[in-house]
Each structure stands twice: as structure tokens, then as C-alpha cells.
Amino acid sequence: MIRFERVSKRYPNGREALTDLSFEVGAGEMVFLTGRSGAGKSSVLKLIALLERPTRGQVTVNGDNTSRLPLRRVPQFRRGLGVVFQDHRLLMDRPVFDNVALPLIVADSAFRDIEKRVRAALDQVGLLGKERVAPLELSVGEQQRVCIARAIVSKPPLLLADEPTGNLDATLAAEVMGLFRRFSAVGVTVVVATHDLPLVRATGLREIELDDGRLGAPADDIGGHVDGHVDGHVDG
């Protein structure tokens, strides 16, 4: 589903965020992107979501080589992936329904389908009945789940999540991870960038650890590394 081949990314300010990075994520797989702040997790997600293109190397997502995709096909490409943000980025002046429906409206779905699918998505995250509520009236955990509903409403084959549990307490975080695992179980490829290593370990799933833009050693080989990650973390 996702293949990075010797990918380097250098930003206009000269900072090299990724260096010669290669990895692969299979269809239906759920993996974690870990590493300290600035290690390149965000850059990897940006390259996958086609917010950026690699400086060198090749990124293939869902069969598309992102370097070769013309601009006019980018919107179509992005409809094939759902994104969950740490700060959820909901439109605060619209009710929950409008927020969740956005990917469907953008894709010109028929109106009678939209209501059905929005309700199905809200049902999956346990928020059925909150369609008319304004996001501001919801708790942080609920807002995050609305964001997840928006990411999955169009049933994309690929789900990206950037620190989805960053603002949640342990119980809510575990709940959200449970949701992702359920999507993965039905064939959705899930990539979660996080620094919440205990949570990652608890799942027992594959971890792609980044260290200064390169693949790092698997975190469980290095004793005491885990605490260093969590303590030194200031996510921006």
C-alpha cells in the first residue's frame, strides 16, 4: 500500500528531514511511526498525503507514484486516504454532521448516500445522535472521535493519524487505538504517528522508528530509550 524507496526530503530552508529512507507497509497492515520530535514522522505523513513530494527517491501510495502525479489529480488521490489530526481540525462553526460529511460532499456523493454514511461513521465511533451538535459542545475525546469519523466516512483504503491520542487520557487513548485496530481488521491500512510508546507496545504491532530522518534501531533493543522519548518530547 505504501512504499518508500531511498526517500530523502530537504525543505527549502535547507533542513534535511529524511535521509535515504526505505520501508513498506502492506495493504490492511497497521503500523506505528515512532521517534522523537523532529525525527521525521510528520515529513513521512506529509509525503504520504502528498502535501510534499520527495526531493530524491520514490514514494508509492496505493499504486500511485507521488512524484509523477499531476496537480489536477491530487484531490482524487487524497480522497483515497483519511487523515486524523492531533488537534482534530474540525470546522467549529458547523455541526458535527457537516464536518463528517465534508469528504463525501467534496467527492460529489449523492445526497441520499451522504446521510446514511455519515450516520454509519458516527455509529462506528460511538457518536450516533450527535449529528446536530456543535463541535464546541463536545468533550476533547468526542471531538477527536468526530475527526476519526470524518477520516473514515468515505471508506478510504488508507488511514493516517498524527498523534491521535496526544490530547487524550489513557482510557480515551486506548479506546481510539481500539477503533484503529477495528478498521485495520476490516482491511484498512493504518499508519499512526505517535510517541506514546507504552500504547504502541501494548498493541504488539509493527513499529517504524525514525531517528534523525533515518530508520532507527527498533526501540525495544535499547534499554531506557523509551523514557527518553517520552520525557524529551515537545511536539509541535
Added chain:
Amino acid sequence: MAMLMAMLMASVSNWSARHGHALVSTIGHLARHGLATLLTVSVMGLALALPLALDVLVRNVRNATGDFSGSVGLSVYFKPEVPEAKARQLTRIAAERTGVASATLITASEALAEFRAQSGFGAALDSLPDNPLPNVLTLRPTPDAASPSQLDALRSYLLAWPEVDSVQLDRDWVLRLGAILELLRRVTLIAAVLLAAGVIAVIGNTIRLEILNRREEIEVTKLVGGTNGFVRRPFLYAGVCYGGLAGLVGWGVVAIAQASLAPVTLRLAAAYGSAFRLAGPTLPDLGSLLVGGMLLGWLGAWIAASRQLSAIEPRSV
């Protein structure tokens, strides 16, 4: 075939649904920001009102002078040897010609009597052996036949009569009036072009601010796969709504101005013995102002949106 029809129907209904969605959400947005919308629409409405007011003014001046064109006329001097009976006969012929509103004969003896009464040269005139004045026919054209070229044609026609000595034409006045009206018309045109550019600028700026305000929403929309066209659509609708409302306001302003001036004008005209009435903006004016405003709104929004939207790309996941 049936499937093709079904697909076509579905795409038509999707098309109307998504445009309906954009329109409804745009109107909702404008209504939620009532004061800002009101201010923008007022500025643009006044800008549209000015050229319309000038145009209505030109039309009224034209009407008024059409009314006064009674005073534009031709004086036809018959040769001295033409007898009064012949002059009367020719007067009847001239009166029946199309484009002639009235034909009045002032006979030589009437003219002499009038001159005697008004000039005070009575005694001197009595000493003349016979009346030196000719029979004179005065013609007044109908308003639609009062253009310089039409009057010229009428003059040539009359000069061709063997009984006619000369024809005097009040042409300078008509020419001057025509030139003034033409000047006013061009001033209106220039004002319209300048103010249209102003309207585009106002709308463009409003939409630009709007886009900046909704940057977050635009980024999210693009991130979930919204095309530039999709993101631009509500802004184009906003421009069209602003323009349409501004057209309505512009027409309303001129209509109110006309309504408040009409009674005064009527009294003034009555004092001059004229039946002139101040005409207001018409329904076709409303139509063209609405359509014009919408087009300008669309154009301004399109320019602003095209420049801005492609620059807004999601920066972070």
C-alpha cells in the same frame, strides 16, 4: 440506453445538488455575517447607483427637450408674389407631411399688424406703398423627427417648392443640445466603467478577506480531496450574491431619489407650462443592474479566488 439515461440523470442531480449546497451554504454564511454583508453591499450598491442615476438623468433631459422641441422649428418664407390663398393651400400640404407636428401660417397682413403694434413704427409703415412682409409658414417637427438630419431633409423638401423663397432652420440649438446630450451620455459611460472597476475591486477585496478568514476550512477541504473548483465555488456564489444585492440596492437608491424629486419637478415644470414628468428607473434597468452586478461580482470573486486559493495548500497533516 436506459443506463446511460440513468447515469445522465444522476450526474445532473449531483450537479444541481452540489451547486445547491454551495449556494445554500453561501447564503447562510452571508446572513450570519449580516453587518459586514450590509456594508459591502451598500458600498457596491451606491457605486452602481451613480451611473444609473446619470443615465436616468440623460433620459429625462432628452424627454424634457423632446417636450421643448416644440420651440425648434422652421420658418418658411414665401416669395412676395405668392398670394395668401396659395400660401394657405401649401400650409395644408405641409401640415399633412409626416414628422410635422404643426404648420401655422402667418399671413403678410397679420405680420404687418403685429409689427405695427409691437414696434411703434406705425406712422413710418403707413408711408410705405405696400406691405413689404411676405407670408411666413412656421413648422414644428414632432419630437421623433427633430434630429438635425431629419430637419435638414425637411428643409430641402420645402426649398424645392417654387413658391418658397427661403427656409430658416433653428438648427444650432438642436446641434448644441445634441452635443450636450452626447457628452452626458459619454460621461455616464466613463463613470459606469470606472465604477464597475470599483465594484470589482470591492468584491475582490471582500472575497480576499473572506478567503483569509476561512483559511483553515480551505486547508481541511483540500486535505480531504476538495478540488480548487470545489473550494472556489462558494466564493463565486458569494460574489454573485453581493453583486445581485448591490444591483437591487443601486436601483432602489435611484428609485427613491426619483420619487423624492418627482413632486418638486412637477411643480417646476408646471410653472413653465410644461407637462414634463421626471421619469424614474425602469424594470429593465433593474434587470440590467441585477445581471450587471452579478457579473461584476462573479468576476471580482473569480479574480480574488484564483489568485488566493491555489496559494492555500494544507501545510501539515
